[in-house]
Structure formats: structure tokens, C-alpha cells
Amino acid sequence: FTSERPCGNYSAMANARKNKRKASTGQLVNFVPGSYLDRTSRPVYAVAYLLVFIVFYEIGTLLISPDVLNASIAHGRIRVVSFIWLRNTLEYIGFSPRFVWIATPLAVVCILLALQLTSGAKWRVYVRDFGPMTVECILLAVPLIVLSLTLNRSTNGYGVAGGGNVRTDTPVVACAAPPGRTTPADPGAPGPVTPAGRTPHGGHGFLVNIVTGIGAGIYEEFIFRLVLIILSMIVLQDVLSVPKRTAIIVSVLLSAGLFSLHHHVFILNGAVQRGDPFSMPRFIFRFLAGVYFAGLFAVRGFGVAAGTHAWYDIAAAVLNAAFYHP
Numbered sequence: 001f002t003s004e005r006p007c008g009n010y011s012a013m014a015n016a017r018k019n020k021r022k023a024s025t026g027q028l029v030n031f032v033p034g035s036y037l038d039r040t041s042r043p044v045y046a047v048a049y050l051l052v053f054i055v056f057y058e059i060g061t062l063l064i065s066p067d068v069l070n071a072s073i074a075h076g077r078i079r080v081v082s083f084i085w086l087r088n089t090l091e092y093i094g095f096s097p098r099f100v101w102i103a104t105p106l107a108v109v110c111i112l113l114a115l116q117l118t119s120g121a122k123w124r125v126y127v128r129d130f131g132p133m134t135v136e137c138i139l140l141a142v143p144l145i146v147l148s149l150t151l152n153r154s155t156n157g158y159g160v161a162g163g164g165n166v167r168t169d170t171p172v173v174a175c176a177a178p179p180g181r182t183t184p185a186d187p188g189a190p191g192p193v194t195p196a197g198r199t200p201h202g203g204h205g206f207l208v209n210i211v212t213g214i215g216a217g218i219y220e221e222f223i224f225r226l227v228l229i230i231l232s233m234i235v236l237q238d239v240l241s242v243p244k245r246t247a248i249i250v251s252v253l254l255s256a257g258l259f260s261l262h263h264h265v266f267i268l269n270g271a272v273q274r275g276d277p278f279s280m281p282r283f284i285f286r287f288l289a290g291v292y293f294a295g296l297f298a299v300r301g302f303g304v305a306a307g308t309h310a311w312y313d314i315a316a317a318v319l320n321a322a323f324y325h326p
Helices: 004-025 036-040 043-064 081-093 100-119 127-154 202-239 244-261 280-324
Strands: 265-268 271-274
Touching: 036 043, 036 127, 036 280, 043 100, 043 127, 043 202, 043 280, 081 100, 081 202, 081 265, 100 202, 127 280, 202 244, 202 280, 244 280
Parallel strands: none
Antiparallel strands: 265 271
16 A cells, blocks of 8 residues: 555646646647657747747838837837737836837747746757648648638638738738738728738838738737636636636637737727728638637647747738739
């Protein structure tokens, strides 16, 4: 009996560590320790893999809109809404407008590193895993491209719904656009009404779509998956004592619903702002995309979820420019 008790205690402690890790990172699935799936689902891998995307987004924003650092227009002109929400939060805390542009991506990095620390997982990162991660993210983006094309055809639209939808009547961009057409459209069309190539930045339309799509992949997943789902689970389970399965379903649906809604209407600087004109195909596509990204986040972690989002937006921008641009 004495030999069995330590074994039982060890098993309980191991299960407790696994549950702690899943709770701290938002994951619902544990893989074989040390395997590719286990390594790449860790928060530290999200930091390492997404670092290039983060730097590209910041540099791309500065190249396209150099006045983004000007305190008089501190929010920039091609920032995604979720980025500005995080930026405004940091400004409210006390960061200066000129420093907050670097504090915003650092906040994402620091939170991911904090989750890595609390998870108790290993910190070692293998660069050789980045290639397979890229292939995985691109393959996981394919179902969204197929869904986008399917909904476009069903609503007589054109093109692939991409994350670089830029409107001429708003200074910010709500990315991960729904079924839309990149050719000139009328206001009643099922997609963005902005004609192709007409962006606030002249001939930089394609680059704007790439940059904002990458920004959406990082910051929308950060806000609507990493932050919102984890906070929802904490409130529902720890505060309201909702059963775990119910809490998961409610958290995913809430995240997907708000993710879709914020592309049409959102609050910025204390005022309600309008994004893309509302239509049911747009809302449904973004809602289903939100559910899909939530599933990736729960199973594969933040790095793969954000990477898939970013690569989908990149693929959409490339396909639209190559096949649907007039």
C-alpha cells in the first residue's frame, strides 16, 4: 500500500499540472510531451513564430503612413480596431502616445511570456518547427478560403474575403473581411462597396491589405480569443459556477459573435463607429470564422490560431490581386 500511494499522489499532481497549463493558456487538449504538436502549442512558440509578423506590421504601418507616430493623430490611419483598443488601454494606463506604438506589441509578447511562465512548459524553441508551422497554418486557412468563395458565389459576389478591406470613409480598418467583391460594386452588393484599388493610400492598396491582414491576425486573435475566451471561462466557471462544457460553448459563441459584430460597429474613443455595411452573409462568414479560430486556439494554441488568421488574410489579398482585380 505504501508503494501505491506515492504513485497515486504523483498522478494527481501530474493531472493538476496539466489542468493548470490548460487553464493558463486557454488550451483544451494536451499532446504527447515533447512532440511537434506539444511544442508548437506553447505560448513561447507563439512569441517566437509571430515575432516576424509583429515587426512586419509595425514597419509596414510606418512605411505606408509615416505620420502614425505623430501625437496629433496618435491612432494612425491603417491600424486595425483591435490594435487601437489595446493601444488606448495602454495610453489610459499612462504610456505616452509616442512610446505606446512599441508598448502595444510588447504587451502582447509579455502576456504570452507570462502564460508560458504559468504553464510550467519547457521554454526551448526549435527554429526547424517554423517551416511545418507555416505549412500547417496555410493548410488550416484553406477551409476559410473555400467557405469565402462558396458564400461569394451564393450571393453573386466576386473575390476572396480578405483581411485587408480598406474603407475610404474611416481612418481605421476592421480586418478579416467577410464575403466581398474586389471589383467595383454598388451599395447593395454583398461585399465591400469600396472599388478595388481605391484606398486612402493611393497605389499602396495591396501592401495595405497585407499589412492590415497581418495586424488582424495578431491583434484580433489576441483580443477575441486569448483575452476574451480566457476571461469568459474564468467568469463563467469560477464566478458563476457554470459547468465547463457550457462555459466553453458560451465563451466560443460570445467570442465569435463579438468578433463578427465589431467589423460592422465598434466603440472607439468613447463614440460608436461604423465599419463595413451590415449584411447577413458578411456577419455569418465572420461568425463562422470566429468559431473556427476559437477551435484552433483551444486545440493548437495562440501561435497557430493567429498564424492561420494572418496567412488567410495574406492569401486572400494575393488571390484577389491576382485573379479578381480589374
